[in-house]
Amino acid sequence: MGLTERLLDTVSEPALAAEPAARPRRALAVLTCMDPRVDPLAALGLRREDAHVLRNAGGMVTSDVIESLSVSQRMLGTREIVVLHHTGCAGLGARAHGRRAEPALREAVRTIIAARRIPHRDQVHGLLLDTATGRVREVTGPAAQPPHPAAATHGPGAAHPVPGTHQCAWCHRPFAPTGRSRWRHSGAYCGDLCRLAARRAKGAHH
Numbered sequence: 001m002g003l004t005e006r007l008l009d010t011v012s013e014p015a016l017a018a019e020p021a022a023r024p025r026r027a028l029a030v031l032t033c034m035d036p037r038v039d040p041l042a043a044l045g046l047r048r049e050d051a052h053v054l055r056n057a058g059g060m061v062t063s064d065v066i067e068s069l070s071v072s073q074r075m076l077g078t079r080e081i082v083v084l085h086h087t088g089c090a091g092l093g094a095r096a097h098g099r100r101a102e103p104a105l106r107e108a109v110r111t112i113i114a115a116r117r118i119p120h121r122d123q124v125h126g127l128l129l130d131t132a133t134g135r136v137r138e139v140t141g142p143a144a145q146p147p148h149p150a151a152a153t154h155g156p157g158a159a160h161p162v163p164g165t166h167q168c169a170w171c172h173r174p175f176a177p178t179g180r181s182r183w184r185h186s187g188a189y190c191g192d193l194c195r196l197a198a199r200r201a202k203g204a205h206h
């Protein structure tokens with residue numbers, strides 16, 4: 001008996017019965033690597049039903065990935081995209097010819113932002129997972145794009161955000177509490193990812 005047949009034999013009935021809704025609950029799509037050390041749900045503090053998860057060697061933005069992200073947003077209501085790369089990635093090494101993790105991640109995010117088939121590209125985050133420590137940090141996000149004119153006067157180093165904006169307690173980016181994305185207005189954080197990241201960090205310290 002092959003491995004797949006043995007796995008199918010052990011699929012439990014409750015697992016099949018608990019079929020999740022087709023629309024991800026957090027309106028999120030995650031692109032990551034097929035590396036077995038990467039558990040994207042655990043890394044981001046998500047449940048299975050929260051997000052679409054796309055995986056390939058290196059977590060690279062192929063035409064197939066762009067098509068899937070387009071379907072994810074157009075038909076299944078997702079708005080935010082996370083590209084989760086990791087340290088020591090063999091897939092990235094093989095496919096991007098030894099390109100280092102951070103430049104490859106930035107390029108992946110840029111490719112998504114340039115993909116006009118994907119309707120919503122204002123919340124694309126590039127996160128890097130350190131497979132040795134399990135820590136995730138944001139390498140590139142909306143702040144890396146040319147600043148919005150209204151935000152240009154208060155960069156990350158500004159002590160006081162201009163009136164009418166908030167400063168994210170995690171990434172220190174200014175954000176408008178009345179943003180289009182419903183995930184932006186989650187209290188002190190500019191988005192759901194920052195809220196999750198802060199919660200994870202808090203958990204790690206206690």
Ligand code: ZN
Nearest residue numbers: 033035089091
């Ligand atoms: Zn990898």
